[in-house]
Ligand SMILES: N[C@@H](CCC(=O)N[C@@H](CS)C(=O)NCC(=O)O)C(=O)O
């Protein structure tokens with residue numbers, strides 16, 4: 001099954017490919033505003049979404065891939081060079097993906113962005129913004145490189161069979177489809193053009209910035225998820241990986257602390273003293289109340305590790321999630337776990353005191 005869908009607001013093409021027998025399906029470049037339509041389409045056709053592919057980290061629309069993952073469990077797939085977070089599969093050149101017996105192959109076509117990828121399914125090529133009908137992706141932002149784009153198009157796409165169908169990521173003149181021969185022989189930026197001529201053309205396009213670039217690029221670096229959805233995705237991923245590790249190797253409590261320490265920033269007592277003296281940092285004691293009352297660092301606020309998620313909302317000192325927070329416990333284990341929890345909750349500047357209160361006293 002195959003469908004070409006169009007988003008008229010951003011002139012974006014989205015593609016749905018599905019295997020008739022297994023009903024496994026994939027989207028290429030889904031747009032966030034059409035989530036409901038996509039879910040309906042999957043339901044009506046009894047399809048199970050397996051993959052959501054991105055041809056690149058888009059500058060002109062927000063992807064639906066993160067939301068589709070939440071609704072269907074589909075894996076988000078974007079190039080290893082896309083620079084995106086929370087991605088399930090980092091695509092490499094030549095990777096193949098199966099939907100039943102149907103094969104989709106990734107072809108790296110860097111140039112419009114470093115992570116641009118085209119996808120080949122049967123005789124159909126999905127070129128994203130690398131090769132457009134009678135045009136190509138611009139190269140004046142997001143690490144664009146016109147020489148690399150020329151090489152990718154001429155060496156990797158124009159060498160495919162002439163009758164390979166070309167399905168672009170956009171068209172601004174309501175054209176839907178082309179093929180390799182047509183683009184090789186008539187594309188005004190590429191037909192009979194040397195690499196130097198192509199670079200010259202690309203340097204002189206003088207296009208206005210895409211309307212949504214400032215919202216789209218940061219969101220697409222997180223699979224199109226807003227901050228709240230991002231936090232949920234991190235939580236889910238970390239829970240899943242912790243459960244997975246436990247099943248694999250029966251992790252000990254100490255393993256969990258070590259793993260938390262990989263994800264957080266620790267500072268020593270000297271650095272902590274310096275930061276506290278400078279001020280503008282919230283100090284949290286994450287031990288139990290009895291330990292706290294037996295002695296603590298001056299001005300520390302008590303927030304035992306076991307109640308962080310429940311009590312944090314009541315602490316006015318922690319309302320601003322961008323303000324620096326320093327956490328300590330007795331020796332640095334609980335505070336590492338607490339710091340990880342705060343990061344999952346969206347705090348962006350969290351530090352844990354290595355060696356804890358004992359180290360501080362020494
Ligand atoms: N006008 C469109 C932007 C068009 C645009 O810059 N598109 C990019 C793809 S993200 C491009 O490479 N266009 C190539 C061209 O127009 O020649 C918008 O505001 O969203």
Ligand SMILES: [Fe+2]
Nearest residue numbers: 058059129137
């Ligand atoms: Fe683009």
